[in-house]
Amino acid sequence: MGVSTVQITVTVNGTAHTSEVEPRTLLVHHIREGLNLTGTNVGCDTSSCGACTIHLDGESVKSCTVLAVQADGAAITTIEGLAQNGEMHAMQKAFMENHGLQCGYCTPGMVMASIGLLNENPNPTEEEVRLGLEGNLCRCTGYHNIVKSVLACAAG
Amino acid sequence: MTEVAPTGVIGTRMLRREDPALLTGEAKYTNDLSLPGALHLAVLRSPYANANIVSIDVSGALAVPGVVAAYSGADLQSQWAGPMPCAWPVTADMKNPTHYPLAVSKAAYMGDGVACVLATSDVAAHDGLEAINVEYEALPAVIDLEDALSDRVILHPELGTNKSYTWDLKLGEAAVAAALDGGGAKYVVKERYIQQRLIPMAMEPRACASVPQPFGGDITLYSATQIPHILKVMAALTLGIPEQKVRVVAPSVGGGFGSKLNVYAEELLCMALSRKHGVPVRWNEERGENSVATIQGRGQIQDIELGADENGKIIAIRVRILGDMGAYLQLVTPGVPILGAFLYAGVYDLPVAYDFSCTSVFTSMTPTDAYRGAGRPEATYAIERAVDAMAAKIGMDPLAFRKLNFIRKDQFPYTAFSGLTYDSGDHLAAAEKAAGLADYDGVRARQVTQNVEGSTKRLGIGVSSYFEMCGLAPSRVLASLNYSAGGWEAATVRILATNKVQVVTGATPHGQGHETSWSMIVADKLGVAPEDVDVLHSDTATSPLGLDTYGSRSLVVGGVAIDMACDKVIDKARQIAAHQLECSPDDLDFAGGVFSVKGSPDRSTPLAAIAFAAFTAHDLPDGMEPNLEAHVTYDPPNFSWPFGTHMCTVEVDTETGQVEVLGYVAVDDCGNQINPLIVDGQVHGGVIQGLAQALFEEAVYDTDGNLKNGSLAEYLVPAASDVPNITTDHTITPSPTNSLGVKGIGEAGTIGAAPAVINAIVDALSGLGVRDMLMPASPNTVWKTIQAASGGSK
Numbered sequence: 001m002g003v004s005t006v007q008i009t010v011t012v013n014g015t016a017h018t019s020e021v022e023p024r025t026l027l028v029h030h031i032r033e034g035l036n037l038t039g040t041n042v043g044c045d046t047s048s049c050g051a052c053t054i055h056l057d058g059e060s061v062k063s064c065t066v067l068a069v070q071a072d073g074a075a076i077t078t079i080e081g082l083a084q085n086g087e088m089h090a091m092q093k094a095f096m097e098n099h100g101l102q103c104g105y106c107t108p109g110m111v112m113a114s115i116g117l118l119n120e121n122p123n124p125t126e127e128e129v130r131l132g133l134e135g136n137l138c139r140c141t142g143y144h145n146i147v148k149s150v151l152a153c154a155a156g
Numbered sequence: 157m158t159e160v161a162p163t164g165v166i167g168t169r170m171l172r173r174e175d176p177a178l179l180t181g182e183a184k185y186t187n188d189l190s191l192p193g194a195l196h197l198a199v200l201r202s203p204y205a206n207a208n209i210v211s212i213d214v215s216g217a218l219a220v221p222g223v224v225a226a227y228s229g230a231d232l233q234s235q236w237a238g239p240m241p242c243a244w245p246v247t248a249d250m251k252n253p254t255h256y257p258l259a260v261s262k263a264a265y266m267g268d269g270v271a272c273v274l275a276t277s278d279v280a281a282h283d284g285l286e287a288i289n290v291e292y293e294a295l296p297a298v299i300d301l302e303d304a305l306s307d308r309v310i311l312h313p314e315l316g317t318n319k320s321y322t323w324d325l326k327l328g329e330a331a332v333a334a335a336l337d338g339g340g341a342k343y344v345v346k347e348r349y350i351q352q353r354l355i356p357m358a359m360e361p362r363a364c365a366s367v368p369q370p371f372g373g374d375i376t377l378y379s380a381t382q383i384p385h386i387l388k389v390m391a392a393l394t395l396g397i398p399e400q401k402v403r404v405v406a407p408s409v410g411g412g413f414g415s416k417l418n419v420y421a422e423e424l425l426c427m428a429l430s431r432k433h434g435v436p437v438r439w440n441e442e443r444g445e446n447s448v449a450t451i452q453g454r455g456q457i458q459d460i461e462l463g464a465d466e467n468g469k470i471i472a473i474r475v476r477i478l479g480d481m482g483a484y485l486q487l488v489t490p491g492v493p494i495l496g497a498f499l500y501a502g503v504y505d506l507p508v509a510y511d512f513s514c515t516s517v518f519t520s521m522t523p524t525d526a527y528r529g530a531g532r533p534e535a536t537y538a539i540e541r542a543v544d545a546m547a548a549k550i551g552m553d554p555l556a557f558r559k560l561n562f563i564r565k566d567q568f569p570y571t572a573f574s575g576l577t578y579d580s581g582d583h584l585a586a587a588e589k590a591a592g593l594a595d596y597d598g599v600r601a602r603q604v605t606q607n608v609e610g611s612t613k614r615l616g617i618g619v620s621s622y623f624e625m626c627g628l629a630p631s632r633v634l635a636s637l638n639y640s641a642g643g644w645e646a647a648t649v650r651i652l653a654t655n656k657v658q659v660v661t662g663a664t665p666h667g668q669g670h671e672t673s674w675s676m677i678v679a680d681k682l683g684v685a686p687e688d689v690d691v692l693h694s695d696t697a698t699s700p701l702g703l704d705t706y707g708s709r710s711l712v713v714g715g716v717a718i719d720m721a722c723d724k725v726i727d728k729a730r731q732i733a734a735h736q737l738e739c740s741p742d743d744l745d746f747a748g749g750v751f752s753v754k755g756s757p758d759r760s761t762p763l764a765a766i767a768f769a770a771f772t773a774h775d776l777p778d779g780m781e782p783n784l785e786a787h788v789t790y791d792p793p794n795f796s797w798p799f800g801t802h803m804c805t806v807e808v809d810t811e812t813g814q815v816e817v818l819g820y821v822a823v824d825d826c827g828n829q830i831n832p833l834i835v836d837g838q839v840h841g842g843v844i845q846g847l848a849q850a851l852f853e854e855a856v857y858d859t860d861g862n863l864k865n866g867s868l869a870e871y872l873v874p875a876a877s878d879v880p881n882i883t884t885d886h887t888i889t890p891s892p893t894n895s896l897g898v899k900g901i902g903e904a905g906t907i908g909a910a911p912a913v914i915n916a917i918v919d920a921l922s923g924l925g926v927r928d929m930l931m932p933a934s935p936n937t938v939w940k941t942i943q944a945a946s947g948g949s950k
Binding site (some may be wrong): 003022024032036037038039040041042043044045046047048049051078079080082083088092095096097099101102103104105106107108111126129130131133134135136137138139140141142143144145146147 | 172174175176178179180181182183185188190279357358411442443444666667669836840841843844845869875876878879905
C-alpha cells in the first residue's frame with residue numbers, strides 16, 4: 001500500500017520476534033496487533049491510564065509512550081509472560097487473594113506497574129504504593145484492595 | 157427470612173474464579189477478538205455543538221490507501237428500519253427527537269456522528285476520516301439548562317421547544333403548600349443544588365464487532381455492553397432483522413457503570429455495514445471519543461424545600477428538578493430523574509406531603525443516561541444536603557436530627573408516602589455503628605479546639621444516610637412508570653450426568669464476579685462443590701432470556717431466580733429419589749447433596765446418583781421427563797431497599813482550598829451477603845466514584861458547546877494517590893421479600909459518598925459562614941467559596 005516500514009526485532013516473554021512495522025506504530029499496537037498478545041490493554045490516548053504498562057528491559061513503561069521502532073533490540077515482558085510453569089507470579093496471586101481487581105481491564109498494567117514498583121522499593125509504605133501507582137487508573141476498586149495487594153506481595 | 161448462618165460457602169470471602177484469566181491476559185475483551193478479514197469502522201464526528209449539515213463529500217476518503225468504503229448519514233438511511241431507540245417515554249406527550257446512527261441533516265452535539273469509513277485497518281480508517289469534506293452551517297449552542305428551558309435557541313426546530321417533558325409525583329400537595337407556604341412548618345429551608353455532568357470513564361472504552369453469515373442469514377454482534385439481551389431486541393427492531401437471527405455476545409467487559417447500558421450508533425453501524433459488505437466489521441472507541449460518544453451522567457439543577465415542625469420532624473418536601481437530557485434521548489435517558497423521584501424523602505419518616513416535579517430539557521451536549529446510581533445519587537445528595545441545612549437552621553447536630561427523623565426499625569415493612577413499601581431497615585443501628593467507627597463524638601470534640609478564630613486547617617465531619625431503591629424491578633411498577641420492558645430475570649439450573657452443574661443466567665457481569673457468587677448460591681443449595689458449578693452468561697445463544705445488569709439488580713433478581721431454579725431441580729430429584737427408595741417424596745430430607753428418609757438416615761441416595769439416573773432415564777417415575785433441569789423467570793414483587801450511613805472526615809486548608817480526606821467510614825446494609833469480599837469491593841469502588849463527583853470530576857463545556865476536558869489527562873478520574881482508604885462495615889437486615897434475603901450493593905457506595913464528603917467540607921467551614929459548596933469541590937472552588945462567605949476578609 002505504499003507505506004514504508006522498518007524491520008525490528010523484539011524479544012517478548014523470552015521469544016524473539018522480527019517484524020516489519022510502520023514508523024508511526026506505537027509499541028502497544030505492535031504488541032497487541034503485530035504479536036497478538038492482547039493482555040496488554042489500551043485505555044486512553046494521552047498516556048494517562050497505564051493500562052498498557054509493560055516491562056521494557058526490566059523497567060515498567062507505558063507501551064503507548066514508546067514507538068515500536070524504539071524498542072528494536074529490547075527485551076519485553078508483558079502480562080502473558082509473568083506466570084511460570086502454570087503458576088501465577090506472586091503479584092498476580094496477591095491481587096487475586098486481596099480482591100485487587102474487578103473488571104480486570106486496568107489489571108495487567110496495574111500488575112506490571114506494581115512489580116516495577118517493588119523492584120525499585122521492595123518495602124514501600126502505603127503512601128509510597130499510592131504515589132507509585134498514580135500513573136495507573138482503576139475505575140472499579142477505589143484502589144483500596146490494589147494497595148492492599150501490593151503491600152501483601154511486598155510482605156511476602 | 158432470617159439471617160443466613162455461614163454453614164456452607166455463602167457468607168464466606170471466597171476468592172473470585174474470574175481472576176486468573178483476567179490476571180494473566182487470557183481474558184478476551186471485545187477489542188481482543190481475532191476476526192480475520194474484518195474491516196475497521198471509524199466515525200467522523202461533528203466538531204460543532206449545533207450545526208446544519210450543508211454537504212458531505214466522502215470521495216476523498218476513498219482515495220486513501222486501505223479505505224474500502226465511506227458513507228454519509230444520508231447514504232445509510234435505507235439501512236434503518238427505525239430510529240435510535242428510547243425505551244422510556246416517561247409521559248405520553250414526551251418530546252423525542254428522531255435520530256439515527258449517523259446524523260443526516262444536522263449535528264446536535266460535539267461528537268455527533270455524521271459520516272464513517274470502512275478500511276482494512278483502524279489506522280487507515282482514521283486516515284480516511286481526515287479526507288472527508290463536510291460543510292457545516294454553525295448554529296448557537298445551548299449549554300445552560302435554564303437558557304435551554306427559555307427556548308431562546310431551539311435545538312430541534314421540529315419539536316418547537318427544548319422541553320422534553322414534565323413528570324410529576326404530587327402526593328399531598330395541599331399539605332405541602334400548607335406547611336411550606338402557609339406557615340404550617342416552623343422551619344423551612346429552600347436550597348438549590350447542582351449535579352454537574354460526569355463522564356463515566358469505564359477503563360475499557362466501548363468496542364463492538366459484527367460478524368455476518370451472508371448465506372446463513374444470521375448475524376452475531378460482539379459488544380462491550382452491559383445488556384446483550386436488551387441490545388438483541390433493539391438491534392432487531394432498529395435494523396429490521398428477525399430477532400431469532402440475531403445473536404449478541406458480551407465478551408469480558410471492562411467496567412460499565414451505566415455507560416454500557418445502552419444501544420449505541422456504532423453497534424448498529426457495524427451490524428448494518430457487515431451485512432452490506434458481507435464481512436465482519438469492527439470498531440473500537442478511542443478515549444477522547446468515549447468522552448463525547450458514550451453517554452454522560454448526572455446533569456440536574458435541584459431545588460428542594462423542606463419543612464419541619466417545632467420538634468424538628470420533617471413534615472413536607474417539595475422538589476423541582478431541571479434535568480439535562482443532552483442532545484437526544486438514549487435508551488433510558490428520560491427515566492433517570494424519575495428513578496430518583498421516589499427517594500427525595502431519603503430514610504425519613506415523612507407524612508404524605510410530597511410535591512415532586514421534574515422538567516427535562518434538550519441541550520447541545522452529549523446525551524445523558526444512567527450513570528452508577530442513576531437518579532438515586534442525585535436524590536440522596538439533595539435530601540442529605542438539605543437535612544444538614546435544616547439541622548443548621550434549627551441549631552441541631554446533623555446526626556441527632558437524622559436520628560430524630562429516621563424511619564424506626566419497628567415501622568418496617570413501611571408504607572411510604574409514595575405508596576411503595578420499604579422492605580426492612582434499621583437506620584439507627586447503621587448510623588450508630590458508623591458514628592462509632594468514625595469517632596463522631598471525638599471529631600466534634602476536636603473541632604472545638606481546632607476550628608477556632610484564625611485557624612487555617614478546619615476539621616469537618618459529614619454524615620450521609622441513604623436508601624437505595626434497587627433490584628430493578630417489579631414489571632408492573634415499571635409499567636406504571638411507562639418503561640417499555642419488564643424487570644424480571646431468568647435462570648436455568650441443569651445438573652449434568654456426572655453431577656456437575658451448569659447455571660444459565662440472564663444477568664450480564666462486567667466486573668461484579670457473578671460467576672463466583674452464583675456458584676456459591678448453587679453449591680450451598682445443591683450440596684456440590686462451587687468449582688463443580690459452571691455459569692453461562694452474556695451470550696444470547698447460550699442464555700437466550702435475560703434483562704442484564706444495572707440498577708443493583710443482578711443478585712436481587714437474577715440470583716434469586718437461580719435460587720428458585722435450584723428448588724425446582726431439587727423437587728424433581730426428590731421424586732426420583734423417592735421412586736428409588738420406595739417412599740413418598742414428602743418423607744425425604746435433602747441436605748448436603750443427599751436425600752435420606754426421615755428417621756432412617758441409612759436409607760439415602762446422593763444427588764449424584766439421581767443425576768445419573770435422570771440422565772440414563774432407565775428407571776424414572778412414570779411420565780417423568782429425563783434429565784435434571786429447571787428454568788425460572790422471576791419477577792420481583794417489590795424493589796429492595798439497601799441502606800446505610802456513611803461518614804467522611806476532612807481537613808480543609810482555608811488558605812489553599814485543599815480538602816484532605818482524613819477518614820471515610822461506610823456502614824452498608826445490603827441484607828444477607830453471599831460473598832462479603834465482593835460486597836466490600838463494590839463499596840470501595842462506589843465510594844470512590846461518589847467521592848470523585850464531590851471532589852474531582854466534571855465534564856466542562858464552553859459556551860460554544862465544546863467539551864474542554866475529554867481526555868484522561870484533563871478529566872480527573874482520581875488515582876490511588878488522590879483517595880483515602882475506606883473503612884467498611886455492615887449491618888445485616890435481610891430482605892423479607894426474596895428467598896435469599898438479599899438487597900443489592902452495586903450502587904450504594906456512589907449513592908452515599910458525595911453528600912457525606914460535601915457535608916464534611918461545609919461542616920468544616922461553617923464557622924467561616926460557608927453554607928454550601930459546589931461540586932466538584934476543587935481547591936479553587938473551595939477557596940473562592942470561603943472568600944465569598946467571609947467577604948474576602950477571612
